[in-house]
Amino acid sequence: MSNNNLEARHLTFEVFRFNPMDPESKPHMQRFEIEETQYMSLFIALNQIRETLDPSLQFDFACRSAICGSCAMMVNGRPMLGCRTQTSDLPDVIRLHPLPVFKLIGDLSVDTGTWFREMVESTEAWVHAQQAFDPHAEEDRMDDQIAQQIYESDRCIECGCCIASCGVANVKAEFFGPAGLNRIARFAMDPRDTRTDPEWFDLVSNEHGVFGCIGMMACHDICPKELPLLEVYAYLRRKALSAALSSKNSD
């Protein structure tokens, strides 16, 4: 990248402000003006705004390398990870809102932790193993291809972008949402998980599960980790169907 031919732009940030802990605070948009610098991400820009213009501004960053999932926010109407969004890819005016669906903590900060913990509990997103761990035994073997498939789904960082973009999750609190369905698929394809087809069927084959999805697929387009959500839903629908058919046959 060349250092010379960058013309410094003047950026205008319009940022949603509301501090629920402050009785005086009312939701509003606040405008900040800063000069763009090279390699400026929203992580750098927002910290600069907080440190030089308004120290009360709330937002969340941790790893700043797109792996911890802390910093999802609405950027010009689209959910994105703030840390890996470069201002050079954005217009001169950048409007930032907190993610919808999640409870607001303040300004751009939302409570994704509680939402995802509840999702993990309601989908029982852990390996349901038959046997206790035997510290003296060799590990169970697994085909590397299957390990890679599981890893592919396991890469979800629970940033909440898909939940924010989901038409159903926005209106129906019980819906598992794209991240929840992906989490179910991740365990359904794991040979170590002993849940049976009828159990998977009960979990996903209802309006909270994969049949609650109305197919707008914004989740697939916006996922920062590029998870193949389209394939995930197809996999879950197939799994539900085969479970339904096999239970019918055994009746």
Added chain:
Amino acid sequence: MTSKLVTTDVLVIGGGLAGERCAIEAAAAGLDVLVLSVVPPRRSHSCAAQGGMQASLGNCVKAEGDNPTVHFLDTVRGSDWGADQEVAQIFAEEAPVAVRELAHFGVPWTRVRAGKNRYFIKGEQVEIEEKAENDGLITHRDFGGTAKWRACYAAAGTGHAVLYAVDSEAVRLGVTVRDRTEAVALVHDSGRCWGAVARCLRTGEHTAVLAKATVITTGGYGRIYGQYTTNATINEGSGAVIALDTGVVPLGNMEAVQFHPTALSPSGILITEGCRGDGGYLLDKNLDRFMVEAEPEKQELASRDVVSRHMARRMRDGLGIETKYGPHLWLDIRHLGEEHLTTKLREVFDICRDFAGLNPAHELIPVRPTQHYSMGGVRVNKDGQAYNMAGLFAAGESACWDMHGFNRLGGNSLAETIVAGRIVGRNVARFAARASLDVDTQVALRAIERAESRASAWLERSGSGPTVYELRDEMAETMIADVGIFRTGDELEAGVARLRELLADCDRAVLRSKAPGMNPELSFALRLKGMLKLALVTAMGALARTESRGAHYRTDHPQRDDANWLSRTLVRWPDGASEPVFSYEPVGILDLPPGHRGYGRADQVAMAESIESYNQRVDAEQRQHGRLDTEESPGSRIRWGAWAEEQ
């Protein structure tokens, strides 16, 4: 009890891998466990570990003959003999079990594929036939400073995969987590810890969690180097700070700070050692692969301290690529091919694309050494019990257990979180099961009051003092300039003087925001003084240590000095004192005699006494420094001379 007091059996401070693995152990023993975490546990910095977790399963061809003894040897050599060798032994023995247990929890470890596999080794592409009998077992990749391929991995997202599996297990066991909550002080009385004062990062309110046993698992203190670190913004050393604030608990080896050779320049984002393990090269501005000449035996895979120093020298000699953000070198992984880069190094591929706008299959990656890991931390005995404070434990990066000594090997930290989490968690559970919670609640209420008045003092202070962010930036510039990869007495003295000034300035710094609630400026201000104290003891420890060992490199004292410095630095900050107090203890019982590491300099000063005489004084001297009794006697786990067969 008032609503400001909460009770539990076990309090875990920090929701990363070490903390959650401790929590699992205690919960599985039937105890009530409460985890405090500044972020939801899955957002802890453990998630950013990329390349692997060391465990000597020996499953692939290049790992044949590996065993815990070889792992022990590599770890002690890597530590430049600064490690506690018994702890390194315990660690190496339990790492394979820990990795297999993680498979049981659901980690999708990369597996052996029988048949022909193509690898890059020392610049050559080789084909190796993996055995049919090992098909489907957990496989390994190469990492720096190891005799065998040992790092178990899930692409370059190992930390993420492990953290999600461990957190799932914690949820399954019903572990209670309070996220967005920060421990700001320990509750303690007469050498007994009874929990912590917690500040809610949603509301700014303080409560106390009273516990029979308390574990610090808050990770490292890389953020004392400001932006010059690969660490997350949350790695501010808060666990070390609250331990230091007790006045009696010592921190160990704070000057032992690791610089990772390959952080992306200029953002400082980590690029895993797995890149070099899988065959990547380091190049200077003339595209010269300088590590081949510098370290003929290990090349790019010498230990991190050694590789970082060669890189820093290269840049100092004008062979780096100059930019307005300072010089960098190149990491070349183009020859590994796009398929390898988008599968086994997928996260690296994404980081290069997202943060540098480049495709590593076709372009070189700009890298430079950057602060990465804190070998130092809360000094604990082999059970994880802190010195001088019954009922307080520590594990993982926040602890100085001390298996890393003065340099940690890549992949050994992720392994430590789980191994120490298991072992320390077991000891915490045993301690809590035997204890009763007979704490004087007035002690807790007074601790809450102190924390509240500290916050209100910040809010009430006005004037024309510096901002907290100005002080933070000054601290960072001082640390990187004076307490970096190369250290000298003159620079360290200047650094110590500057940090003392900054610490004094902290008392007249002013907030510009008085916003009610968590107030991000106040939240940072409450951490700043502790961070400055950590920075100061790190610099003072480095100034006092007139030798070079592992990552601590003094250009004015370039030799390792086993006659005078085969010791661990301990530092306490007595209550009300204006200065910390330093002392030194033996590193632990020696089994493997100090010698050449096999890379780096080989001209160390030999011990002046015999190993027998050194070993004889370990127990008494460590006790004098506050080491509490262990379940088993000191040295019980050493396998005397087992290493001789693996030399």
